Amino acid sequence: MTHSPSTSTPAVDANLWLEDVTGDEALTWVREHNDKTIAEFAGTNAFEYLESNVRSILDTDARIAYARRRGPYLYNFWRDAEHARGLWRRTTMDEYRSDTTEWEILVDVDELAEREGENWVWSGAQVLRPDQNLALLSLSRGGADAVVVREFDLTTRTFVDTEDRFHVAEAKTDIGWIDSESVYIGTDFGERTLTDSGYPRLVKRWSRGTPLAEAVTVFEGEQTDVAVSGWHDSTPGFERSFVERAIDFHSSHRFQLLGDDTLVRIDTPEDARISVHREWLLIRPRSPWTAGDTTYPAGALLAAKYDDYLAGSRALTTLFRPDAHTSLEQYAWTRDHLLVVTLSDVQSHVQVLTPSENGWETTQLEGLPDLTSSEVIDTDPRESDDFFLNSSGYLTPATLFSGTAGGALEALESAPAFFDTTGLTAAQYFAESVDGTRVPYFVVRREDAPAGPTLLYGYGGFEKSMTPGYSGINGSAWLQRGGTYVVANIRGGGEYGPQWHTQALREGRHKVHEDFAAVARDLVARGITTPEQLGALGGSNGGLLMGIMLTKYPELFGAIVCQVPLLDMKRYHLLLAGASWMAEYGDPDDPDDWAFISEYSPYQNTRATALYPPILIATSTRDDRVHPGHARKMTARLEDEGHTVYYYENIEGGHGGAADNAQAAFKSALTYTFLWDQLAR
Template sequence: MSKMTYPETRRGDVAETLFGETIADPYRWLENDVREDKEVADWVARESSFTDDYLKTLPQRDWFAGRVRSLLDFERFSLPEKAGKRYFYTRNSGLLNQAQLFVREGLKGEPRLLIDPNAWAKDGATALSDWVPSHEGSFLLFSIQDGGSDWRVLHVLDVKTGKVLEDEIRWVKFSGLAWVGEEGFLYSRYPAPGEGETFQERNYNQTVYFHRLGTAQDEDTVVYRTPDHPEYNHVAQVTQDGRWAIVTSSVGTDARYEVHAIDLKAKDWTPRPVVTGFSDAWDLVEGVGNRLWFVTNEDAPRKRLVEVDLGKAEPVFSEVVPQREDILERAGIVGDRLVLNYMHDAASRAVIVGLDGKTPKELTLNGIGTASGFSGKPGDPETFYAFTSFNRPASIFRMDIRTGKSEPFAEPEMDFDPEDFLVEQRFYTSKDGTRVPMFVVRRKDVAASGKAVPTLLYGYGGFDIALTPGFSASRLAWVQAGGAYALANLRGGGEYGRAWHDAGRRENKQNVFDDFIAAGEYLKAEGITSKDGLGIQGGSNGGLLVGAVTNQRPDLFAAAVPQVGVMDMLRFDRFTAGRYWVDDYGYPDKEADFRILRSYSPYHNVRAGEDYPAILVTTADTDDRVVPGHSFKYAAAIQHADLGDKPHLIRIETRAGHGSGKPTDKVIEESADILSFLAQWTGLEVPQD
């Protein structure tokens, strides 16, 4: 094809000398907020029009739009939340832009609609985010997310009448929501941002407040803050018996916490230190009286369960369940049992033990997949959990905690047979000899044919986050079309505990890129991927991954889709939540870290003169997690450089953010654009219906 003529992008003359090196930043002006800067808004409009015109020409687009829509058109539920005798849950009948929230009076009661977010905005981009019923189920605290932003607005609903109270809380972000009796709740918020800085200002001075129902926000009481350390983050939880508020503090994205306990029965809510030092993870499981249970990686990189007794002058710690070979992801107390959720090679296992950690009983799960939930309360006879895999949408089960028997609460009805697909877990060797797991999903007939097919490889590799099997309509559409889907469990993630995470961050970040490149080479060597048929995709930190490996090995990939990526590694810490990410990436203003960041930053390492794969960058105008300036600058750089004749485009969503809260209509449109672009450049031919 002939070389594209992209919309013109002004190149500025901004340059800085950092540690003796002159760093040009000709597109610095594209960091400005699209809502505030007319030049940026004009650039976005021209790029969007150019990209839309191209995507409309792709012959596979209508097929993928129809297939993704069909795969999303099924009834799906969230895990039920029990409060008093009421059960709360969300339900999407199929193609609603946003799930609705229902309540039942008793498990077998008739569903009653409480909240319908679909009426909040014409474009469906205002979403119900978090929600928590009060202990007795009298009230429901819920948060609203608009246009995909991380900011939340809190409201309270009277469950009996269905009316929303006048209480309204603003400037909430990255917050827990915890009821104190039926009279009020704890939440975390930041100071109101400066004028014009709502979506870009760095987040400091997070504070825990108590809000009493029926009062104004400016009357809320400060419960916990650290003015001498504005960089600290604080989130509050309350034990089910209402005795303790537990404030967990962090510094960045690392699971290194301090924990303080507040006796809610005392007149003076004085925080009491439980864990100090920001050295290990401490995740609250539950509390009964003076006893608290935590999952921690202190002296246990794969985590263990401990009990803390607050009945004495100083907290007393004791081990309940020691570290196992598998990773202990989470735990819950239901009835008089502990439910432990383990991860083995990125797939789930569940074990029930007594509160003393003894008499373990393993639950049988339905093959390779991810189990979640298992929450409940001391004394409860039941818990709910979900199970999902690449070929199975989430089914919700109710488990009798005494017998361990499960029965379906909600199972989706699909227009495909899960048994038509082969889900494999394979292991391959990375550059330095490390054994890395990878899931591969294909139609069984495609796998049986032995034919190499266009393949979509996905990765993340960061922030101690594990990628586990789960259902995705867009990915299954790719597989149904005859392609293969591969998910690589790269270092930097949480699949194997602390050591696995450490091996893929800071000075070890190149290991993540090597793991991903090795995954692509393995897929080709094993005959899974066709010669020129490897497409790659990743979002956020995964967008950084895609940008970095595209620069390092442009010959390996046919198409690349970096989504909402961190593309300028020298300035990521200057916007919104970016300052937290130094735990994984390092500090751009420290020379040793700067050298590493400079070596792989996607924006700064575009290799002009080489043939690059086709690239579709995606971002959104309201992304205040990874601000869109990252993607704007990177897209301008790859369009300016001589990178061959394949298209290098940017897709910019409006009224959307980093991903959460996106309405179904936008999900379908975005999926169709991405999949048809990948299909066009990997050679995937969609079925002729």
């Protein structure tokens, strides 16, 4: 079902005032709508029980404490009931293996926020290698992408307060150590130092003891670029510096930065993903690539000797070649081995590849549970062949494995089961899209259950794969209640490699919507649900998908939840980081691009005469990636047209929608309560 943009859509957007993120009038509107939604769905015993249950899952000490290995230490960030904003801490591998791990607390974010009177949310840390005595901490106000960077002394566990410290005011900053006396940095240096997307346009080398304003520019991108970045690889014997110019979201130029600040282009396809490790260069082209006399398919993984490649050699070894069912999902170096995760019809397999004088040897990684998806959590390629790997499935709680490439896996810890899986099954089906493409999807439900409330989740963008994984929240809040949960592996994602994504770019975007609608219809045809009992959920790019389902396929759904969404595709490129996504969606200022964008842009395609299912639109005031104006304006327009719409905006939370576990629990309880109320009638 398609239609042209509504002729009743005003030529002038009367809701532009809602784009004033923190304006008094706009925030008054937000609070009024929040109050209405809370009054409708929160406050009941059932809601409070659900919220409490979700909070207990998020806060439980029984969760796996995933850690990053950095030399002799393992670093972890941890939130629980007592530490809502979290603890940054570290331990040793021997302690990590023990039943009662002793952690060295480095930063208590709750204590810091209270002491400084700031709404700090943890955004990450970079530890100086190999010394392990200094770190660069990133803290955001309320969960935004913009951060304050502060230098931290890991020995005294205090912030460095000397005049020569590295300290950067709030901005979308990219920073990394060169050595203890210098860093590479991209940040807001003033006028025209950010790209149109709001990210750094300059890379500078900043030396300790000098003002940030005097940092030396080593690379400069274009105003229309997405971003530029610089970093240093301090691996002993292979010390190198690099810069990257992201031309658009999917295309980049990469250079090695020599000691005299001259640049050497790493001449690979613009759309390829590359990595440099010790003597090796890895290349993963996103479109077919001819090098020398050989054409390599999109999604292949190729290896070359780095120095030889820069000197002009195109001797490449194919480490992975995709086929119609199998794609490359992830790869990660240990010191001397390469871990490769592949997907075969969205089911994962792990291999260990080892280079030698006789070529590359491939072995399967044994010991992983059946019917689960696996992901490499961490390696420390600078120093060891050790790695952490996580494995879970829709009905199988996560297990954290430790291994050494070439050795056996050790199950370090398993997460508890948060819901009863008795009688539940997970199955894969395929729907046929409009153009005949087979679209896989997973269904988790009770065996032989009659048609009932069903929640269909989708994303469909940026080559992001939706692989099976355990969710205690979804299980306890939805499956345990008798609902069916479905995940659609639609085009736009990466489940079948780059081409599964690239065919849905720009003018091919309609394939994303058609695939999701095909899955919805297939669920009904199989008797799993009915349109009145089928709900849809998506966030960010998936929120755009939800807006399209509402305006183009309303007859397929009984309720929709649209989170942190893009919706006004006429103005998305003018709001916050929107310009960085034009390679994905197109340029609405180009008439040719607007011709296909206008066919689906939800904000321009609402109709007062349509019969829309109830929708909950949720966003965050502090989201500085996807502008909350999208959600606000769509809500206002739907209300003006007389449709049933509920709105909730978290004042904190950033693009994730929540700044701590309490906010995340409330948001989840609101989502599942709304869906159950609409679909289980």
